[in-house]
Amino acid sequence: MKILVTGGSGQLGSYLLEELCDGHEVRSIDIRMPSIECNKRLVSNVDIRDPVGAARACDGVEAVVHAAAQVSVEKSIQDPRMDADVNVIGTLSMLKASADADVRKFVYISSAAVYGDPRHLPVDEDHPKHPKSFYGVSKLAAEAYVQAFAECRGLNYIIVRPFNFYSPRADPKSPYSGVITKFVERAKEGSPLLIEGDGEQTRDFIHAKDVARMIRMAVESSARDVTLNCGSGQATSINDLAETLSALRGGLRIEHVKSRVGDIRHSVSDVTLAKKVLGFQSKITLEQGLSSFL
Ligand SMILES: NC(=O)c1ccc[n+]([C@@H]2O[C@H](COP(=O)([O-])OP(=O)(O)OC[C@H]3O[C@@H](n4cnc5c(N)ncnc54)[C@H](O)[C@@H]3O)[C@@H](O)[C@H]2O)c1
Structure with missing residues (x-):
């Protein structure tokens, strides 16, 4: 085609x-x-x-x-x-x-x-x-x-x-990059991971x-x-994301800072329709995806 x-x-x-x-x-x-x-x-x-x-x-x-x-x-x-x-x-x-x-x-x-x-x-x-x-x-x-x-x-x-969505190809210099890109950049430079608020907010x-x-x-x-x-259909808290990355890097410092105004608390997709219509299910686990950065 x-x-x-x-x-x-x-x-x-x-x-x-x-x-x-x-x-x-x-x-x-x-x-x-x-x-x-x-x-x-x-x-x-x-x-x-x-x-x-x-x-x-x-x-x-x-x-x-x-x-x-x-x-x-x-x-x-x-x-x-x-x-x-x-x-x-x-x-x-x-x-x-x-x-x-x-x-x-x-x-x-x-x-x-x-x-x-x-x-x-x-x-x-x-x-x-x-x-x-x-x-x-x-x-x-x-x-x-x-x-x-x-x-x-x-x-x-x-x-x-x-x-x-995330990948090592997201621009790390962009002030608008996602939380995974930000965490990985801080991990690489040896800085603590900064979690906004209590870290119990979830993302897919x-x-x-x-x-x-x-x-x-x-x-x-x-x-x-x-x-x-x-989406993956899995809700991951920012605390869990930080812990997973820390485990992959052999331990990282994690700090909590002020929460962002207007941030969505929880988000996870219902992936039933994509599976029914296309037979699609995500394959790359968060751990595998994070390893590809490191
Ligand atoms: N990154 C996420 O988590 C996410 C989540 C949901 C939806 N999306 C959507 O996925 C798509 C891709 O996002 P991404 O993260 O790869 O972003 P990206 O910024 O890496 O890619 C967008 C591309 O569009 C190009 N572009 C911008 N304006 C253009 C124009 N006027 N003419 C031609 N090209 C132009 C940019 O140069 C860039 O290469 C977007 O439609 C975005 O809204 C992204």
Whole structure:
């Protein structure tokens, strides 16, 4: 299958290119070049908001995986217009180009941020959507456009909502990197791991490689017009995460600092539907995933 991946220079995009290249003809667009050497020949410098570039990228393509996005919650709060421009207008541009090119399937990488504070656990796909940030709003608005393109233009879609994914390819210098990346960086420099609050808050961590594998299954499956959570289905407390990393490193100092205002207390995905529709289950345990950093 000929597949276009947007955001191929990003963390998830880099695993997607590796996963999909095995058996498919893959190309990608991004506004920066990839750091992974073998992906460099696959990525062209195109902004998803550029309709001409998007149309050219979609020409002759059978499936589009749209992973490019402005991914920072903090940046979305500082500059909601920029966030909406990339995540809503950019998605709209990719949808229009895909429909015009008669693309058979559009796989949109959304986010668990669309749910906001969980009202019940685990969080299933029908859980109410009350995003707590402009980032969550822009991802939810983009989902609505994806669904409207199915109605108005007959574009088949699968929406994937990842929970917290991680990998050694997340940018450690980014102030917006996730807790695992932050912990690993501090462990490497010999600094104590800083836990915000009591550490009993939970998250659903999944390795980016597993996320890429689920997206491959979504591209290849005959399923259409469905929205699926993507997680491990396991709730891990930040205390347990710190202890696991400490055990792998032969002991680390752990300190508690002030909790973050507005932080979600517990989050874990209901992964029943992804298993039913695609047969997907995450394979990489947190311990295996953390070992790959060290
Ligand atoms: N990291 C997580 O835990 C997480 C969780 C849920 C959902 N997601 C979603 O997964 C996707 C990938 O996230 P990631 O963590 O790999 O982020 P990332 O920042 O590593 O990758 C995103 C890529 O999009 C590119 N991009 C940004 N604006 C663009 C534009 N205008 N035109 C073309 N390319 C552009 C960036 O250059 C980057 O390479 C995003 O859609 C994100 O919203 C991430």
